[in-house]
Amino acid sequence: MRSLLRLLLLLAICLPLGGCTKKVDPLTAAQHFFEQIAAGRAEDAYHSAAFGFQAQRSAVVFATAAKDMGLTDYVGGEWGKPEREGNTVTIRVKLQTKSGKPIPLIVTLVRQAGEWRVFSLRSPPDKDTGISENRFSLVGKTPSFVDAVTKPMPPENEVRQLVRENLLRFNEAIESKSFDAFYEAVSVHWQDQLTKGQLQRAFQPFIDQKISLAGIANATPVFDEPSAVNSDGLLTVTGHYDTQPYRVQFAMKFFYELPAWKLFGLDVNLVK
CATH class of the missing domain: 3.10.450 (Nuclear Transport Factor 2; Chain: A,)
Known part of the structure; x- marks a missing residue:
């Protein structure tokens, strides 16, 4: 009886807190990142990202780029199986938007301070060059002559x-x-x-x-x-x-x- 009471007490404490030891997996963390942007909380998504992601751009620049990419219209996606290597996880996804236009991305997350955080958003490798571009990087457009x-x-x-x-x-x-x-x-x-x-x-x-x-x-x-x-x-x-x-x-x-x-x-x- 005493053990049962102790168990019920632990449940009463843990449930309001969303679980005492439950950790968010990489897929859930990635999905939440885009859900925040779609909900008009791009700054929250930015601050939840990895140090390396934030170091490259300000919250304002990120919010503007996310809107230009159409991420504010995110309504779901076709998520692939997370591929883990050490403290890094890569997930391929085809984001679905309100307009119906898909946005294919390769989402990379890293583990920092015990949490999975978005590290980079890249486009799938180009069919001709094999190069995968960081969607937020500063790269010039191909010159008009070669x-x-x-x-x-x-x-x-x-x-x-x-x-x-x-x-x-x-x-x-x-x-x-x-x-x-x-x-x-x-x-x-x-x-x-x-x-x-x-x-x-x-x-x-x-x-x-x-x-x-x-x-x-x-x-x-x-x-x-x-x-x-x-x-x-x-x-x-x-x-x-x-x-x-x-x-x-x-x-x-x-x-x-x-x-x-x-x-x-x-x-x-x-x-x-």
Whole structure:
């Protein structure tokens, strides 16, 4: 009788709290993320995301991009089976919207502070290039001409140098709190699509959170897949640096403008 009373007391305490030890699984966390956006609570969705997700964009930029993508019209989705690797889970989904237009995405979540949090939203790999784009990254649109398609793939040591130089230049912009000099060093074709103000606003969260990538100066980048020059003449590079206090993941695109490859797109993720 005493054991039964103790059990009933525990239930009385746990039920109002939604369960004493119940943890939200990755699929539920991902679905809740989009439900918040659809309910007009994009800022709540933003603050529930992973550190690396928030570090790339402000809440205002996120809310605007989410609306432009049609995520505010989310009504459900065809969710695939979560694929887990360590503290990372990937889920493919075809989001359904009020207009009936599907939005295919690859949602990646990471485990932080004991909770599953959205880390990135990517498009499925392109059928021609095999590249999966971060839907919130700052990447230029393909130039109208493709002179660079005849430019041969640079050697790996040159690619490593390109990555290092551009990320260190990116870090200098964060430290100086100005992306003006960084803007002047990128591809002219990217400048045609992007203003200094847009670049500054896109990466302002890195400045606000006092992010430092200085650790990459003495580290070697690890390429997650072979770098290649695609049919549009863009050199695509993806990889990471195993640095502290966070791992730096990057995706870059370069366009060849005599006499060198110039940055044409940048996506940086930070994982604690």
